[in-house]
Amino acid sequence: MKKQPKNSINRTITVILLVTTLLAGLTACKGGKGVNSVESDPGHFHKEGLPIVDKPMTLKVLTVRWGSMGDNYIQNQWLKDLEKNTNVKIEWQVMSANDWSERKSIMLASGSLPDIILGSETFGDSDIVNNLSLFRPLDDYIERYMPNLKAAMQEEPELKKISTFPDGKIYSLPARLPLRPKSSRQPVINKTWLDKLGLKVPDTTDDLYNVLKAFKERDPNGNGRLDEIPVIEVSNDLISPFGITDLNNNFMVVQDGNAVYYPVSEAYKEGLKWEHQLFADGLLDKELFTQDETMRSAKFLNPDAPIVGFSYQWTPDAVFGKWSDQYVTIPPIAGPDGKRYTIGNPYGMNLERNELLITTSCKYPEIAARLADQFYTNEASIQNFWGAIGTVIKKNDNGSYTLMDPPVGTSADAWYWDQSLRDFGPKYVSPVFEKSIFLNPKTGDGLKLQLDKLGSDYTTPPFPDVMYTAEEFQMLPTLTTDIDSYVNTMRAQFIITGKIDEGWADYVKQLRGMGLDKLVKIRTDAYSRYMNVE
Missing domain, CATH: 1.10.287 (Helix Hairpins)
Structure with a gap:
């Protein structure tokens, strides 16, 4: 065998050392835990307690907001204190949902992502499943660095169910929103019209038919014209008295523990016959299948007189404007089988997923995980759902919490969205802690809970927000x-x-x-x- 020159051997050894060093570096960056790179970092990472790091550092966080909501929530005092207490500065990248779809496609295609993705409006299930290489599995991080979330998952097992992807791993973090109703939209009727016509609140589908017929024929708004629209829209709610409680609008329900596609069921067939009867007798809006949301909204807000008799809404004031005082929420309408059904979830309308992801672009995922875990305390969660203590929430001497009234001219919902992350972002409020929170029963979330008492007992487990491969x-x-x-x-x-x-x-x-x-x-x-x- 030919003997290699000494300098050739040295070059070979050098190449081997360089390759070994490079592979070790890649392993440290791409490893599932990435612990070595952080625990030996000069900034000195703390696995427990605060600050998270001794030397200040920055993480880039991307979130998407609806419409033109903007980024006023960044001024939330809790978020400011979070940066101070953790030594981790958040560089916010706030996008509008209006043009996010195109931007999202470009970002995913490039593979260039910020450290953290926050809020379920940013990336959905399919975005994540089809781009798993861009997001870190978080199971190990939850176990090692996220005691708040780990405890929450033990207390509320559904959090883990809703967050587990088809490969058995968790790539996105969940949220449990505080004090949410169990039912969704509920029947709303013009009580002024009922009183004027001497009618009782309808209890069954037969009662409702007779009331709607009277609305159509007896000029209850008193303007001398038969312009009343008894029912303005066809929705899942309208056939809920037939046992069809489709919460997620995917034509699936759960009956006796089994997933059922209801558009081929006898119950749906009977619901269609009920809707046809309403249509044939002129009790459904004649423009039902041609109007858009703008046209429908204009009818709810008709300036001269109320013209809509019956609808399904979260709260009457959500759509009826100056006529809201004429409308009341009523119990669910009983169906032909004598039972009442409400679209919703008996466990609460409060569980979400995809509220936070840590990308593979993030160099220090342990720090990102520890930062995310700060959101899962009770106090952090209520401040990121309504607003900061001292601004939106008053902390009382007895340890309870009271939501303040919004500024004059601002609705409670609009104020909460302006002051907090609201529905978006990781959070968990335990059922026990919820008992210490007091809401105004006449407005906002407090009103929703009051109205929920009418229908919450009639909710049934919905087809869950399942995950697909x-x-x-x-x-x-x-x-x-x-x-x-x-x-x-x-x-x-x-x-x-x-x-x-x-x-x-x-x-x-x-x-x-x-x-x-x-x-x-x-x-x-x-x-x-x-x-x-x-």
Whole structure:
């Protein structure tokens, strides 16, 4: 064998050392824990207590806000104190949802992301599942550096279920919003009209039909014209008396512990017949299938006299403007089986996921994890849902908390969104702690809880916010685009023509031919995975 020159051997050794060093560096940067790079950092990272680091550092945090909400929430005193107490400065990147879709695509395609993604409006399930290499699995970080979230998951196991992706790992952090109602929209009716016509609050679908007919025929707004619109829109709520409680608008419900696709069920069929009866007798808005949201809103706010009789809303003041005092929220309407059903969740409408992600671009994920964990204390959570203590929340001497009234001319909801992260971002308020929070029962979230008492007992477990695999996400749009469109088109056709019994077999056959069985299998497989998370 030919002997290599000494300088050649030296070059070989040098190359080997360089490659070894490079691989070690990549391992430190890309490793699941990344502990060595931080625990040996000159800034001196603390695994417990505050500050998180001795030497000030900066993390870039991206979030998306609806419309033109802006970034006033950054002035939240708790967020300011967080930076001071942790020694971690947050460099906020605040985007508007109005133009986020295009920006998001560019950002994901480039792979260039900030350290932290905050808020479920930023990246959804499919964005994450189809780009898993951009986001860090967080299970180890939760175990090692996030005692607040770990304790919350032990107290509320659904937090882990909702956060677990199909591969069994957690890539995004959850939230449990405080003091949320169990029911969603509830029936709202013009009580002034009822009183003028000498009618009682309707209790059953038959009662409601008779009331709506009187609204149509007896000029309850007293303007001399029969311009009243008894019911202005067709929604999932309108067929809820038939046991259809579709919370997530995906045509799925849970019955006897099983996931059910209800547009082919007998209950849905009977609901369509009820809607056709309302349409045939002129009790549904004649522009029901042609108006947009702007037209509908104008009718709610009709300047000369109220013209809408019955609707489903969170609170009456949400849509009726100056006529709000005429409307009241009533208990759920009993269906043909004598039972009442409310769209919602008996465990509370308060669990969210994708509220915080740590990207693989983040050099110090341990620091990001520790920063995120600060959001999971009770006091931190209420201040990031309503506003800071001393600004929006008053902390009382007895340890309770009272929400202050909003400034004159501002609604409670608008004030909360201006002063806090509100629905977005990680947070957890324990059920025990909630008992120490006092809300004004006449406005905002307090009013929602008061109205919720009418319907909360009638909520049933909904089809959960399940997670899909990348393959399932690829198949779903192909299936749902055609199937959902056909279901909605046929609902309108059945309501208008009433030929439900005659056309039902062909309707179901068409759905089967469009791949309904595949769609249902995807939904039920995802449901099974969700229910089996431990």
